[in-house]
Amino acid sequence: MGLEFYDLTHPWGLGQPCWPYFADVEIVRLHNMSKSGVLTQKITTVMHSGTHIDAPGHVVPGTAFMDEVPLPNFFGTGVVVSIPKKKWEVITAEDLENARPRIRRGDIVIVNTGWHKYYGDNQHYYGYSPGFYKEAGEWFVEKKVKMVGSDTQALDHPLGTAIAPHGPGKPDGLLPHVCEEYLETTGRTVLEDFPEWEPCHKAILSNGILGFENVGGDI
Template sequence: MKATAGLEFYDLTAVWGHGMPEWPSSVGLRVNPVLYHAKDGVSVAEFDGIMHRGTHMDAPVHVTEDWPTLTGYELWRFFGTGVAVSIPKQRWEVITAEDLENARPRIRPGDIVMINTGAHRLFGDNDDYYAYSPGLYDEAAQWLVDRQVKLVGIDTNALDHPLGTKLISHGPGPSHPHLMDEYRAETGREAMDDFPHWEPAHKILMGNGIPGIENVGGDIDEITGKRCTFMAFPWRWTEGDGSGVRVVAVVDPVGTFRIEQGTA
């Protein structure tokens, strides 16, 4: 956290670079320094990899053909007031509409919403974060649309629960067929029965113009339970299917206290 002019600034972004954790089955990030101070007097590196890594947002076209690219989002959605809410969840638990309704501070129309499940503390090259995390699904996504929120961020690997992705038999999946066997052994139910839709939170949110930020982390615990000002802008990439973003929260301690006293 950095304070200036009475305001407190918090970085909600995961560290980006060589060796960073990757979505299972994604192409790895390769970073190659090409110019050096000792040799060239400057420092320059090139990288090769997709934009769907670390703290990033998808474009609608990422999940549905002929939908808008990154520049199809309206700029006003990337800046504004909102809340960081604690919705603690464990392995494979689903965030529900009731969870969002009961979250505090209350989620208001026009809010930017950052959801803290606690999963960001597991962020790393491991199955606990990528294969067994909690997540949003269709019911919660529709609640956020109905509440007319401006933008959604979550501290999990994707907008959707992992069992709503290609890890199991959705789309080009299953990339991780063993998860269906594990789910059956653990719950006595079929994963495809409990999660019949392919990435519904992506499609419901982005289909209604609401950007979703994945892999939120950094200082999120420090602002959870507060009403903040948020900002996060993707690249102005006209053909872009996704973009890394730097997510920043700003807290005015005096102003925030007055708001919460009146609305909590």
């Protein structure tokens, strides 16, 4: 039996969903068939739109950009694990340790929380998703996996990103009402439960582990 290929990407193009502070994708036809007899298009996009890979240089100064990552890093044993999660739930080290098939050293790991079914231009997908946080990032580093991906909006829980009052999201977060709702629902502030900005990003990328965000398709 030959190789089987699986597409783990969401459709990409004009009008596609974007993270809350990213500019929209623009596709302009500079030449079209009826006028020029040739089609030429100009695409303007943020590199982190749709399903994509984060290189270490995304968050760690002085580390590799995508063109500097050795090609062997993109090849290996892939494993997709199902860890169903609901609104704002955290993917823990225990979840990862108990996942089947077992995650092993050198694996390319994709975590299916089920959240990809909400992918779209909506705040539910971006502001209320489950996700990794510091503990998961440290677990991936200890396990020495090769790459990590998730079917959620980022490599970190949304309340550990600028959606909450972190980094460029200070002082109120990009989606303040989400932070207010978290307080009303849990009785705790976002910063009590998610005090660090993108610790999973920093843990894995600083150790040369690349990350996939917004995984979908055939997952």
